[in-house]
Amino acid sequence: MTSNATAAIAARPEARSGALGRVAGSPLVRLITRRVLVAIPLLFAISLLVFILLELLPGDPAQVQAGMDATPEEVEAVRRRLGLDRPAPERYLSWLLGVLTGNLGISSVQQKPVTEILATALPPTIEIVALAFIVSLAVALPVALLAARKPGGFFDRTIMVISMALLAIPNYVLALLLVLIFAVAFRGMLPSLGYVPISAGLWPNLRTVILPVLALSIPLMAFYARFLRGDLVEQINSADYVDTARAKGVGSWRILWQHAFRNSSFGLLTIVGLNIGGLIGGTVIIEQIFSIRGLGMEMLQALGARDIAVVQICVFIFAAVAIAANLIVDVLYAVLDPRIRYGRN
Amino acid sequence: MKSSVRGGRSAVRLFGTLAVALSLVVAGTACAAGGQPTDDTGDVEVGDPQPGGSLTVLLDAGFAGGWATGLDPATSNTTGANLPQNAAIFGGLFTLEPGENGEGGQIVPNQAESYEWSEDGLTLTVKLRDGITFSDGTPFNAEAVLWNWIRQLSSGSTGAPNIALNTSLEPPQLDQAFLDDLFAALPEDVDRDAVMGRLNAIRVVDDLTIEMHLNAVNGSLINGFPGANLNLIASPTAYKEMGAQAFSEKPVGAGPFIVTSNTQSQRLELERNPDYFKDGLPYLDELNFQSASGDQVLYQSLLAGDGQVVEGLSSVTLIQEARNNPDVQVVLGAPTSPYVVQLNTRKPPFDDKRAREAIYYATDFEAINKGLFNDEGEMSQSFTASGGLFWHDTVPGYREYDPEKAAALVEEMGGLSVRLGTTDIVTARSVTTALQTQWEEAGIDVQIDAEPLGDVINRFLAGDWDALLQTAGAWDPSVGIGVGVRFGSTSPFSGTPLPEGAANAGDAIAQGLTTELDDLLAAAIATTDEDERFEAYKQVSKYISDEAYAPFGMAFSPAQVMKKGVHGPGLDQPIPALAVNQGVLYDRVWIEESAR
Numbered sequence: 011m012t013s014n015a016t017a018a019i020a021a022r023p024e025a026r027s028g029a030l031g032r033v034a035g036s037p038l039v040r041l042i043t044r045r046v047l048v049a050i051p052l053l054f055a056i057s058l059l060v061f062i063l064l065e066l067l068p069g070d071p072a073q074v075q076a077g078m079d080a081t082p083e084e085v086e087a088v089r090r091r092l093g094l095d096r097p098a099p100e101r102y103l104s105w106l107l108g109v110l111t112g113n114l115g116i117s118s119v120q121q122k123p124v125t126e127i128l129a130t131a132l133p134p135t136i137e138i139v140a141l142a143f144i145v146s147l148a149v150a151l152p153v154a155l156l157a158a159r160k161p162g163g164f165f166d167r168t169i170m171v172i173s174m175a176l177l178a179i180p181n182y183v184l185a186l187l188l189v190l191i192f193a194v195a196f197r198g199m200l201p202s203l204g205y206v207p208i209s210a211g212l213w214p215n216l217r218t219v220i221l222p223v224l225a226l227s228i229p230l231m232a233f234y235a236r237f238l239r240g241d242l243v244e245q246i247n248s249a250d251y252v253d254t255a256r257a258k259g260v261g262s263w264r265i266l267w268q269h270a271f272r273n274s275s276f277g278l279l280t281i282v283g284l285n286i287g288g289l290i291g292g293t294v295i296i297e298q299i300f301s302i303r304g305l306g307m308e309m310l311q312a313l314g315a316r317d318i319a320v321v322q323i324c325v326f327i328f329a330a331v332a333i334a335a336n337l338i339v340d341v342l343y344a345v346l347d348p349r350i351r352y353g354r355n
Numbered sequence: 356m357k358s359s360v361r362g363g364r365s366a367v368r369l370f371g372t373l374a375v376a377l378s379l380v381v382a383g384t385a386c387a388a389g390g391q392p393t394d395d396t397g398d399v400e401v402g403d404p405q406p407g408g409s410l411t412v413l414l415d416a417g418f419a420g421g422w423a424t425g426l427d428p429a430t431s432n433t434t435g436a437n438l439p440q441n442a443a444i445f446g447g448l449f450t451l452e453p454g455e456n457g458e459g460g461q462i463v464p465n466q467a468e469s470y471e472w473s474e475d476g477l478t479l480t481v482k483l484r485d486g487i488t489f490s491d492g493t494p495f496n497a498e499a500v501l502w503n504w505i506r507q508l509s510s511g512s513t514g515a516p517n518i519a520l521n522t523s524l525e526p527p528q529l530d531q532a533f534l535d536d537l538f539a540a541l542p543e544d545v546d547r548d549a550v551m552g553r554l555n556a557i558r559v560v561d562d563l564t565i566e567m568h569l570n571a572v573n574g575s576l577i578n579g580f581p582g583a584n585l586n587l588i589a590s591p592t593a594y595k596e597m598g599a600q601a602f603s604e605k606p607v608g609a610g611p612f613i614v615t616s617n618t619q620s621q622r623l624e625l626e627r628n629p630d631y632f633k634d635g636l637p638y639l640d641e642l643n644f645q646s647a648s649g650d651q652v653l654y655q656s657l658l659a660g661d662g663q664v665v666e667g668l669s670s671v672t673l674i675q676e677a678r679n680n681p682d683v684q685v686v687l688g689a690p691t692s693p694y695v696v697q698l699n700t701r702k703p704p705f706d707d708k709r710a711r712e713a714i715y716y717a718t719d720f721e722a723i724n725k726g727l728f729n730d731e732g733e734m735s736q737s738f739t740a741s742g743g744l745f746w747h748d749t750v751p752g753y754r755e756y757d758p759e760k761a762a763a764l765v766e767e768m769g770g771l772s773v774r775l776g777t778t779d780i781v782t783a784r785s786v787t788t789a790l791q792t793q794w795e796e797a798g799i800d801v802q803i804d805a806e807p808l809g810d811v812i813n814r815f816l817a818g819d820w821d822a823l824l825q826t827a828g829a830w831d832p833s834v835g836i837g838v839g840v841r842f843g844s845t846s847p848f849s850g851t852p853l854p855e856g857a858a859n860a861g862d863a864i865a866q867g868l869t870t871e872l873d874d875l876l877a878a879a880i881a882t883t884d885e886d887e888r889f890e891a892y893k894q895v896s897k898y899i900s901d902e903a904y905a906p907f908g909m910a911f912s913p914a915q916v917m918k919k920g921v922h923g924p925g926l927d928q929p930i931p932a933l934a935v936n937q938g939v940l941y942d943r944v945w946i947e948e949s950a951r
Contacts, residue, residue: 073816073847082861119423120619121430122600130618186651193659202659203647204622298648301416303621311416311423311620 041344045337056329057109057322061102064318071118071316092118092318105322115319119312124319127308128327134205135293135304138219142226142289147282149227150234155266157235158242169239173232181292185225185299192221203301222300226292230285234278241277245270276343283339287332404945409641410921412439412939413653413662419936420646421620425603427594428587429506429540435582435835435934439666443625443642443941445587446610448481448500449580451830451938453928459689459742460830460931462577466495466588466609466632468563476572476883477521483563487609487632489590495609495632497565502537502591504557504567507584509541509550518576521568522552529554540594574880574888578744578831582933611637611942621646631942638945654916657683663921663946667913667936671728671782677916684919688912689742689931692828693735694720694786695905696775697841699820699850709764710771711903714822715754716761717797720908723789727782732909737896738828738838740910742931744885745832745892750900761797772800776814777824779805786908787824815848823850827907832892833880835934842899844870851904872898912937920950 072089089095096104108115114124157166179187193202200221208215246252246266255265294306301307309324311317414420419439424432426440434441441447448467451460464470468484487495508518541550556568569576580586593607605614609632612625623644627637645662647653650670654677657665668674668685677683698705698714705711724732733740736750754760765771775790777783784805791801806814814820827842829835842851845860854870857863869877875898879891899905912932915925923944924930930937 070813070816074812082864119432121424121603186655189652189655189659193661194655197660202656202661203652204645204661298416299652301621301645301647301652303618311421315423 038344042341045340049333049337052333053330057326060322060325064321065098071318074316114323117317117320119315119317124323127320131303131305131308134302135306138222138293139289141219141223145223146227146230146234150231150238153235154238154242157239159262159266161243169235173236176228176232181225181229182295182299184228185296188221188225205302222296222302225296226289237281238274238278241274242270245273279339279342283336286335290328290331404638405948406638407640408946408951410639410944410946411643411645411662412664412666413645413647413656414439414666415653416646416648419666423620426606427603428584428589429510430603434584438938440623440644441587442938443612444606444610444614445608447581447586448588449586450940451581451930453924453930470577472883477569479567479576481565484632485563488630489607489609490613490628490630491590491593491607493590493592496562497559498533499591500565500588501557501559503588504585505537505550505553506540508553509545519570520553520556521570522556524555524568526555527558536591536595572881572883574883575831575833579834581938582835612642633942637942642941657916664917664926666915668916669913674914682919684917686915686927686929688937689929690733690740690910690912691743691830691932692826693740693910694908695825695827697823697825697850697905700852701818701850704771705821708903709768712754713761713764713771715903715906716757717794717799718790718906719756719793723786724909727785727789728909732911735907735910737907738832740828742912743828743830745889747893747896750896753900758797765798774802774804774821776804776806776811776820778811783824829934830931838895839876842872842904843876844873918950920947
């Protein structure tokens with residue numbers, strides 16, 4: 011369509027509403043709308059569940075914060091200061107209203123707005139999770155393709171053994187091993203702890219996140235590589251479309267990349283979506299080990315000190331990210347497969 | 356009477372303290388600096404201090420390395436845990452210095468020049484050194500101390516000390532501008548009458564002299580200073596100029612170092628205070644505190660060169676490994692807090708004295724010390740240890756290990772089932788497992804509950820416990836996790852009987868009821884005479900032993916682990932732990948040039 015024709019159509023109100031209607035009525039938009047509408051009450055439900063769980067946690071937050079030898083009056087004063095003397099439903103509604111209006115409350119331990127805490131805690135966590143995600147996929151995809159090209163070959167078998175070994179190592183053990191190798195054995199190569207923000211320079215920043223990112227991403231890349239390699243091999247060995255492609259003389263790389271991988275990517279997408287939650291959860295331990303004051307560390311420390319406002323928002327963010335990740339996966343399914351988009355599968 | 360100075364810690368911090376103490380696996384009281392050159396007497400040869408250099412100290416995020424509530428002494432809830440940071444920024448009115456011959460410790464006036472008790476023991480007069488200024492250039496005088504003390508007592512922080520002040524004295528003449536500045540630095544909802552009452556009790560005598568008037572004699576007040584926020588004097592002018600939050604992040608004191616950068620509970624960077632009041636000190640140009648989680652990470656970071664000192668390493672395997680590392684020196688602190696198995700006398704089975712006696716007879720801490728700690732722990736039959744004041748390791752009539760007597764008592768009772776709880780820490784679990792084996796040999800049925808800290812606190816608060824493995828004691832037994840916390844009848848963390856006629860601890864407080872043990876504990880701080888206090892604590896130990904309230908075991912102190920060439924009081928010169936970790940006097944810490 012020429013630009014003139016487009017302008018002419020746009021000039022007509024009925025045509026404009028028709029175009030908008032087509033967009034609004036598109037299966038993909040409808041799907042996204044449906045999913046978002048489901049996600050909103052889900053988030054509320056999670057926030058309520060988190061609140062109830064925090065209420066049920068053993069220990070009296072007021073006593074914990076008042077101190078071991080505080081008098082009952084002092085404990086009561088702390089309870090009033092924290093607002094814990096109000097009924098639980100009132101406290102939840104007040105918190106929810108605050109979240110909706112951008113007021114996340116005050117940390118009872120740090121005595122500063124939770125938004126301020128998030129402003130410093132989110133960047134390192136986002137950076138580590140994003141890099142771990144990218145690194146794990148960036149390594150796993152080519153490795154899986156290479157391994158699947160010649161199943162049972164030397165490279166395939168080597169990768170299978172290595173990936174199995176890496177999968178067997180918990181990330182906190184891996185973190186300590188990485189520190190032993192890159193910080194202790196090769197002293198000074200990389201720091202064993204701490205975080206330098208990117209504003210202090212790219213390389214100083216990267217130096218501090220390389221080990222945490224590797225500790226998080228290595229088990230994931232091993233898992234993704236094994237999973238994708240297995241699916242690709244199954245496609246190549248049993249799918250009719252592969253036989254057809256072969257009969258047409260299509261090369262093995264092209265079959266693998268253009269045909270088998272496209273089908274296998276559905277399974278990988280599902281796994282990646284499910285793993286996002288685990289990846290963020292992994293930061294709780296990794297941030298502790300590398301002394302990075304991110305969201306995971308804030309949550310853990312707040313939990314120990316019964317800093318409810320901080321725990322609540324951290325868990326809420328973790329849940330929101332997990333929901334968002336799965337929403338994105340659902341959308342990607344639809345993008346990749348028209349049958350899902352049109353509700354036929 | 357309630358313990359007079361309450362350390363600035365929340366329950367979590369205090370329990371963290373216990374958790375750390377419970378995990379201690381270090382040996383004895385002697386200092387070991389393996390591999391260093393020694394003189395003829397075996398003492399380590401250390402040359403003259405060499406000024407300069409930068410030092411990074413690694414601190415456990417779960418204790419000293421956590422300062423989430425900031426570093427303003429009036430509002431921080433972790434003053435007692437953050438001894439390293441506070442010593443560096445504020446210095447302190449008083450310091451706990453290494454004792455002579457490397458044993459014990461002594462309170463020494465630091466920014467204070469002297470202190471004096473009135474004859475009736477109800478007035479403390481503190482004289483300040485002349486010529487000290489805060490690092491912002493303003494004078495360190497009695498008015499600044501008054502401003503700090505009133506803030507610390509009135510801030511609503513859990514670190515606020517609890518002192519029985521005589522608030523009924525005639526109001527002093529106070530400058531209105533001072534009062535305005537003071538109230539501007541207090542919470543909006545502060546009880547103004549209470550503040551004015553405190554201002555009656557704490558008075559500026561002259562520019563360098565301040566008095567504190569008490570309602571009751573408090574023999575542990577001065578001893579409690581090094582671990583309390585009263586010891587830390589900040590600049591009122593800096594507070595006024597910076598505001599509460601900025602001041603909490605970068606407080607201004609008159610200590611040896613100045614804060615340059617602070618990422619709460621992660622990293623604190625300091626530089627030398629050029630106007631420090633001690634000539635030639637501090638030796639270091641820069642001092643950094645880096646928080647890290649757990650002993651393994653702390654030790655690895657030391658080896659990786661990300662720090663030169665680990666304060667308070669407690670893992671036995673890592674300490675052994677550090678001892679074998681020629682590049683590292685390990686110095687063990689003087690212990691002050693022995694293990695104890697608290698018994699809950701307020702409910703069955705330990706409301707029956709025979710059950711408690713059976714536990715005493717069935718417990719062989721010496722075997723545990725030998726088996727789990729290479730026989731390096733220091734045995735104690737009381738809440739005192741060699742590093743602390745009033746040390747008496749034996750108690751007349753203490754029931755020692757006698758499994759036959761234990762078995763006979765259990766048989767007489769028709770059986771004994773016990774839930775033995777502890778904080779879920781590897782070392783503590785090992786000790787409880789050993790106790791379980793010993794007790795079961797005497798016919799006692801034992802179930803171990805190793806639980807997270809929060810659950811243990813909850814059990815205490817609910818009274819839902821039989822026996823709990825803990826630590827008890829402090830450098831001065833009445834401060835920190837002192838004997839009162841474990842054995843005072845109104846303490847929520849005690850299992851001793853409630854006073855007669857009291858339904859619960861709150862009721863006892865409201866009615867002013869006390870037990871005989873409460874009275875003995877009160878008597879131990881109702882005098883400033885050290886000999887009298889010693890005798891009183893002996894009576895307390897005897898009473899606890901006679902009533903079989905809790906068998907005591909080994910006492911330990913965490914290790915200071917550092918790269919060779921790092922020296923200073925509290926590092927290679929042991930100072931008794933006030934409660935858990937020993938304090939380090941960073942103004943006198945130095946690094947050999949070859950180690951920089």
